[in-house]
Amino acid sequence: MPAFRAPRGLRDLLPPERQGLARLEELASKLAARYGYRPIETPLFEQAGVFERGIGEVTDVVEKELFLLQPREEDGERWALRPEPTAGIVRAYVQHGMQTWPQPVKVTMTGPMFRYDRPQAGRYREFWQFDVEAIGDPGPAVDAEIIELADRFYREAGLQNVVIQLNSIGDPVCRPAYVAELTAYYRAHAAELPPLERARLERNPLRILDSKDDALAALNAAAPKAIDRLCAACAAHFAGVRAHLHAVGVEYVLEPRLVRGLDYYTRTAFEVYPAGATGQQAAIGGGGRYDGLVELLGGRPTPGIGFGLGLDRVLLALEAAGAATNGELAPLAVIVGSAPDDTLTRLRLATELRSAGLASRAELGTRKLGKQLEAAARDGAHFAVIVGDELSGGNVQLRDLEAGTQRAVPVANLARELERASRTHRHGLAAAGGTAGAPDRET
Numbered sequence: 229m230p231a232f233r234a235p236r237g238l239r240d241l242l243p244p245e246r247q248g249l250a251r252l253e254e255l256a257s258k259l260a261a262r263y264g265y266r267p268i269e270t271p272l273f274e275q276a277g278v279f280e281r282g283i284g285e286v287t288d289v290v291e292k293e294l295f296l297l298q299p300r301e302e303d304g305e306r307w308a309l310r311p312e313p314t315a316g317i318v319r320a321y322v323q324h325g326m327q328t329w330p331q332p333v334k335v336t337m338t339g340p341m342f343r344y345d346r347p348q349a350g351r352y353r354e355f356w357q358f359d360v361e362a363i364g365d366p367g368p369a370v371d372a373e374i375i376e377l378a379d380r381f382y383r384e385a386g387l388q389n390v391v392i393q394l395n396s397i398g399d400p401v402c403r404p405a406y407v408a409e410l411t412a413y414y415r416a417h418a419a420e421l422p423p424l425e426r427a428r429l430e431r432n433p434l435r436i437l438d439s440k441d442d443a444l445a446a447l448n449a450a451a452p453k454a455i456d457r458l459c460a461a462c463a464a465h466f467a468g469v470r471a472h473l474h475a476v477g478v479e480y481v482l483e484p485r486l487v488r489g490l491d492y493y494t495r496t497a498f499e500v501y502p503a504g505a506t507g508q509q510a511a512i513g514g515g516g517r518y519d520g521l522v523e524l525l526g527g528r529p530t531p532g533i534g535f536g537l538g539l540d541r542v543l544l545a546l547e548a549a550g551a552a553t554n555g556e557l558a559p560l561a562v563i564v565g566s567a568p569d570d571t572l573t574r575l576r577l578a579t580e581l582r583s584a585g586l587a588s589r590a591e592l593g594t595r596k597l598g599k600q601l602e603a604a605a606r607d608g609a610h611f612a613v614i615v616g617d618e619l620s621g622g623n624v625q626l627r628d629l630e631a632g633t634q635r636a637v638p639v640a641n642l643a644r645e646l647e648r649a650s651r652t653h654r655h656g657l658a659a660a661g662g663t664a665g666a667p668d669r670e671t
């Protein structure tokens with residue numbers, strides 16, 4: 229047993245897995261840019277109040293899952309690691325007067341989030357989200373655009389079969405009456421509620437509706453639906469969202485029990501699952517409208533909508549579907565040589581290839597050529613550049629490690645030859661490794 233281990237529920241992302249995540253991060257940032265979202269970065273931790281007030285005190289995320297940092301007396305400040313990105317981004321929007329920028333402000337962020345959750349498969353205490361937020365547009369067209377963006381992300385990542393669940397949960401005009409009706413409904417069935425849910429009954433009955441507890445399935449299925457109680461403005465907004473989704477060809481299913489885990493949502497709420505999967509750990513993304521949040525965090529009333537997609541779970545879903553998760557893994561070429569001590573030439577050649585934009589690794593040890601070639605093959609490199617006596621005549625041998633063929637190439641043309649050869653090979657995919665660092669199991 230090693231003396232130290234990563235904290236429970238936190239994983240080391242070893243090279244194959246980190247590269248899979250990097251591929252998704254790159255896809256996310258390019259896709260968001262295609263829709264006009266610009267990158268933003270907020271701190272990994274904030275004043276705890278940003279989350280407590282923004283997300284709501286009667287939520288799992290705040291009640292049970294917030295990672296609070298030990299306060300230092302000199303600061304007198306309570307801090308918490310961010311459990312989700314929206315509250316921090318909205319805090320930044322208010323702090324930096326972004327309501328004076330052209331509206332909506334469309335921003336995107338990808339990074340780790342932290343929740344003190346019970347670790348299990350697909351549920352980690354540190355996990356990565358791809359997030360977009362459009363602040364300052366009341367919708368409904370932007371709601372549909374954001375859902376279409378999420379839908380496209382999964383498809384471009386390689387997940388073809390996802391199900392988008394959609395609901396509207398009303399606004400401060402129609403929700404109070406609905407919540408009162410829901411409270412009365414659950415009160416009448418209080419005996420059927422597990423203790424935690426019973427405690428929530430008076431404080432936040434929407435949380436009961438959101439519960440994935442099987443024992444509540446029948447009760448929740450028969451509960452009054454928000455979608456049947458929308459005021460005229462919310463109903464018109466929801467019809468608008470659906471019309472725009474139809475116009476851009478996004479399919480979805482209506483899910484009346486979907487209320488999302490966080491308090492700040494109004495109107496549009498959506499969640500995404502891999503086809504055939506259900507349950508709390510299966511959601512691969514979710515989002516919604518939060519028209520009250522900017523005001524809650526001290527700004528002027530400003531509408532907003534966004535989503536957070538769970539990249540760890542997208543990787544798991546890709547693996548489950550047998551799809552490739554890794555990007556480029558190996559150097560294109562490894563420079564080896566018959567004079568083991570001549571590290572100088574090998575390093576110089578590799579440096580020249582890198583200057584030409586090609587991925588290469590030089591053998592910088594002094595083992596024999598046979599061992600160097602074995603290591604090159606294990607690296608997953610596609611080519612070996614073999615430096616030998618011919619170097620005095622200006623040539624090296626270029627060996628295709630997969631095809632097993634070899635030919636002399638002038639050093640002066642090496643970069644060009646490699647570049648041409650690399651275009652005809654699907655480089656790197658053959659070397660895909662396993663996954664690393666599954667979380668510890670709860671015992």
Ligand code: AMP
Binds near residue numbers: 352514515540
């Ligand atoms: P939420 O804001 O809870 O809806 O989270 C948005 C997305 O982040 C979810 O749909 C999941 O894909 C992902 N996610 C949330 N919590 C976790 C977690 N503990 N571990 C891994 N992924 C998570």
